[in-house]
Amino acid sequence: MKRADTIARQKKAKRLLSLLLFVAATIFSIWFIEFDIAEFMGGIPLFLNFLFVDFMPPNVNDLAKYVRPVLDTLAFGVVATVISSVIALVIAFLMAHNTAPHPAVRVALRSVVSLVRNVPFLVWASILVVLFGVGTMPGIFALILLGIGFLARLYAESIEEIDKHAVEAVEATGATYLQKLKQAIIPQFMPGYISWTLFMFEITIRASAILGLVGAGGIGSQIKLTMDLFQYGKTATVVTIMILMILGVEYVTQRIRERLL
Numbered sequence: 520m521k522r523a524d525t526i527a528r529q530k531k532a533k534r535l536l537s538l539l540l541f542v543a544a545t546i547f548s549i550w551f552i553e554f555d556i557a558e559f560m561g562g563i564p565l566f567l568n569f570l571f572v573d574f575m576p577p578n579v580n581d582l583a584k585y586v587r588p589v590l591d592t593l594a595f596g597v598v599a600t601v602i603s604s605v606i607a608l609v610i611a612f613l614m615a616h617n618t619a620p621h622p623a624v625r626v627a628l629r630s631v632v633s634l635v636r637n638v639p640f641l642v643w644a645s646i647l648v649v650l651f652g653v654g655t656m657p658g659i660f661a662l663i664l665l666g667i668g669f670l671a672r673l674y675a676e677s678i679e680e681i682d683k684h685a686v687e688a689v690e691a692t693g694a695t696y697l698q699k700l701k702q703a704i705i706p707q708f709m710p711g712y713i714s715w716t717l718f719m720f721e722i723t724i725r726a727s728a729i730l731g732l733v734g735a736g737g738i739g740s741q742i743k744l745t746m747d748l749f750q751y752g753k754t755a756t757v758v759t760i761m762i763l764m765i766l767g768v769e770y771v772t773q774r775i776r777e778r779l780l
Contacts, residue, residue: 569751573751574751574752574754574755575752575755576752576755577752577753577755577756577759578750578752578753578755578756579756581753581756582756585738585741585756585757585760588731588737588738588740588741589738589760589764591655591737591738592724592727592728592737592738592739592764593724593764593768595655595658595659595662595723595727595730595737596662596720596723596724596727596768597720598659599659599662599663599665599666599723599727600662600666600716600719600720600723602663602666603662603663603664603665603666603667603670603719603723604666604670604712604716604719606663606667606671607666607667607669607670607671607674608670608674608712610628610632610667610671610674610675611670611671611672611674611675611677611678612674612678612700613625613628614628614629614632614671614675615674615675615676615678615679616679617678617679617681617683617704618678618700618704628671632667632668632671632672633668635664635667635668636668636669636672637668638664640661640662640664640665640726641661641729641730643660643661643664643665644657644658644661644730647660647661658727658730658731658737661726661730662723662726662727662730665722665723665726666719666723669719669722670715670716670719673711673715674708674711674712674715677708677711677712677715678704678708681703681704681707681708682707688703689702689703713776713779714776717772717775717776718772720768720772721765721768721769721772724764724765724768725765727739728761728764728765729742731743738757738760738761738764739761741753741757742754742757742758742761745757
């Protein structure tokens with residue numbers, strides 16, 4: 520009984536300490552960035568005025584000229600998702616615990632994937648714009664890197680979570696490495712592969728929609744252009760198109776997921 524009371528007091532003390540640390544971190548952060556609550560509250564009316572007076576309603580006079588940027592964005596998403604899913608699939612098999620050919624290969628690839636994943640894709644896009652110039656190539660490369668970093672880890676985790684008994688049964692027959700992949704691992708992994716790839720396509724469309732903000736093409740380039748020219752009504756139109764496009768892609772991928780899984 521005393522032991523239970525001691526454990527309960529320790530848990531209570533830990534919760535209290537965690538709360539105090541959280542409060543202290545919050546107060547320090549507010550002080551460090553010089554956050555002014557009065558200025559913040561005063562900015563809300565300005566934001567609402569901009570949103571509902573300057574930004575709205577959308578200017579729909581030039582809808583036709585947004586067709587090409589929308590198609591570019593969708594094409595970016597398709598190309599980047601296909602390429603990144605193929606590369607990530609190969610990397611995943613090489614870095615998953617139960618399929619890696621050697622521990623050194625697994626560790627090296629996990630380090631590389633972690634590096635790619637932890638650099639924001641807009642940073643990659645900015646770097647690639649400097650290397651390749653303004654256009655589609657830096658945008659596609661940035662999206663491919665985003666996809667590889669995201670999918671390789673998820674694919675590897677899905678491979679590691681498959682039923683080990685089926686793999687052991689195939690191994691007991693004297694199957695080779697490739698036969699083990701074909702007969703036991705890939706069939707179990709395919710539902711996860713399809714699901715995560717479709718989800719990555721949704722993410723890629725969202726990401727490609729804002730690549731134009733760093734000069735990498737797509738519908739986002741129209742946002743940057745109209746904002747620079749203070750044509751906020753047209754900006755509202757582009758944002759609306761972007762939202763509808765993303766919702767449409769989510770609907771289509773969900774229907775595909777329901778049919779295949």
